[in-house]
Amino acid sequence: MALPYPHDPLLAGAFEPIRMECDYADLPIEGALPAELEGALYRIGPNPQFAPRGPYSPLQGDGMIHAFHIARGRVAYRNRWVRTRQWELERAAGRALFATADPRDHDPQVAGVASQGAANTHIIGHAGRLLALEEGHPPIEIDPLTLETLGPYDFAGRLPANMTAHPKVDPVTGEMVFFANFPTRDFDGALALHVADAAGTLTRSIKVAGPYPALVHDFAITRDHVVFVVCPLTLSLARLRAGAPPIAWEPELGVHVGVMPRSGTCADVRWFAAPPCMVWHVLNAHGEDGRIHVDLCQQDAPAFSGPDGRPAAEASLRQVLTRWTVDPGADAPVSVRRLSEVVCEYPRIDERRVGLPYRYGYVAALGGPGTGDLLHRAIGRYDHATSEMALWRAPEHCAVSEPVFAAKPGASEEGVGYLLATVFDARRNASHLAVLDATNIEAGPIARAHLDHRVPAGFHGSFVVRQDAV
Numbered sequence: 001m002a003l004p005y006p007h008d009p010l011l012a013g014a015f016e017p018i019r020m021e022c023d024y025a026d027l028p029i030e031g032a033l034p035a036e037l038e039g040a041l042y043r044i045g046p047n048p049q050f051a052p053r054g055p056y057s058p059l060q061g062d063g064m065i066h067a068f069h070i071a072r073g074r075v076a077y078r079n080r081w082v083r084t085r086q087w088e089l090e091r092a093a094g095r096a097l098f099a100t101a102d103p104r105d106h107d108p109q110v111a112g113v114a115s116q117g118a119a120n121t122h123i124i125g126h127a128g129r130l131l132a133l134e135e136g137h138p139p140i141e142i143d144p145l146t147l148e149t150l151g152p153y154d155f156a157g158r159l160p161a162n163m164t165a166h167p168k169v170d171p172v173t174g175e176m177v178f179f180a181n182f183p184t185r186d187f188d189g190a191l192a193l194h195v196a197d198a199a200g201t202l203t204r205s206i207k208v209a210g211p212y213p214a215l216v217h218d219f220a221i222t223r224d225h226v227v228f229v230v231c232p233l234t235l236s237l238a239r240l241r242a243g244a245p246p247i248a249w250e251p252e253l254g255v256h257v258g259v260m261p262r263s264g265t266c267a268d269v270r271w272f273a274a275p276p277c278m279v280w281h282v283l284n285a286h287g288e289d290g291r292i293h294v295d296l297c298q299q300d301a302p303a304f305s306g307p308d309g310r311p312a313a314e315a316s317l318r319q320v321l322t323r324w325t326v327d328p329g330a331d332a333p334v335s336v337r338r339l340s341e342v343v344c345e346y347p348r349i350d351e352r353r354v355g356l357p358y359r360y361g362y363v364a365a366l367g368g369p370g371t372g373d374l375l376h377r378a379i380g381r382y383d384h385a386t387s388e389m390a391l392w393r394a395p396e397h398c399a400v401s402e403p404v405f406a407a408k409p410g411a412s413e414e415g416v417g418y419l420l421a422t423v424f425d426a427r428r429n430a431s432h433l434a435v436l437d438a439t440n441i442e443a444g445p446i447a448r449a450h451l452d453h454r455v456p457a458g459f460h461g462s463f464v465v466r467q468d469a470v
């Protein structure tokens with residue numbers, strides 16, 4: 001017998017999981033959906049199948065995929081859980097067996113059962129495959145149309161361990177460059193770097209020694225370099241064994257920015273020091289005259305205690321777009337410049353500009369950590385040419401997801417296309433797909449495709465162009 005979800009702000013309102021999977025052939029559309037827009041928006045996030053065991057951590061909540069297949073002016077919708085090993089065992093048991101926050105709370109009957117991960121953080125398309133990602137484990141391959149779980153994907157046996165949830169695809173070569181944090185489970189700060197070619201074959205894997213064992217969620221590439229951003233949010237199994245927090249904020253360790261030629265090895269990485277702060281997500285990076293610009297959402301201090309368990313002096317959770325410029329020849333090689341004061345998260349770009357000079361960044365804005373509001377209330381477009389953040393504020397009672405850019409077919413100019421986001425309307429307790437003109441986001445959605453249920457607040461998503469979408 002399934003139990004109700006417990007009272008927890010991360011299991012209520014916009015976050016409340018849904019318990020069903022469904023298919024809609026033709027969603028009702030308000031406005032004018034561009035006839036030429038064709039492809040699928042996939043979004044993913046935590047949606048625990050059952051009431052959690054012990055405290056709830058969304059980071060390990062079962063991943064659910066929401067797919068909006070768009071073609072010929074119509075939108076079809078389908079949602080499915082990712083059928084991981086844990087999901088299947090729990091479905092059979094009719095209750096949660098795996099704890100989301102502390103593995104010591106697992107049911108004894110699953111002792112020794114290896115997790116396949118929650119597959120809940122990002123979903124990407126590359127080389128014809130759709131992959132659900134969670135950074136502690138290998139990808140899970142998903143059928144792009146049916147959303148059937150095809151199983152863990154290890155690049156024909158070449159990926160030895162986990163994979164970041166934030167790979168970068170080079171728009172010129174089609175290569176997918178990605179890293180793995182703690183790939184050996186030695187928790188010694190080492191990272192792995194992998195490259196899959198445009199056909200999806202894993203062609204290169206190297207080990208990179210990091211400055212200290214830290215939670216590294218995202219990274220960047222330029223045309224010529226890989227950039228690692230290591231912030232002092234550390235992980236220690238020794239602390240865990242001693243009863244201290246395994247994850248701790250240690251600002252005295254500073255930030256280390258690692259720059260490596262794309263074809264380099266560990267010996268070629270140059271590390272540069274930067275002031276302590278936290279970075280969860282990178283917008284983009286590019287080279288200019290021997291320098292590298294790395295644009296990211298910077299948080300001054302996360303809400304984690306120190307290694308002794310004492311609360312951090314002062315968490316400062318608001319995130320703002322910031323440019324770090326790495327100039328290897330300068331006295332202070334890393335310079336920091338705020339791009340905008342608008343609080344924001346989930347930065348995305350027109351991905352035809354990954355690693356290249358670019359003009360626009362797209363974000364979920366106004367809300368989120370440090371604002372007193374768990375949800376984001378606006379979609380923003382930052383313009384490097386004007387240094388302005390244009391905003392579309394969602395209607396009252398509504399919250400927005402990360403915006404994903406979809407290029408207008410036939411238009412090669414950066415930023416000409418659409419932003420796709422899900423919008424949760426608390427008054428209807430339901431969500432819709434919002435389509436905005438990326439060149440005029442202030443005007444608000446040009447089309448809305450309505451569901452009669454929630455798409456629970458999730459993490460990331462991708463737009464994948466397909467000819468046989470519906």
Ligand SMILES: [Fe+2]
Nearest residue numbers: 165217281460
């Ligand atoms: Fe992320």
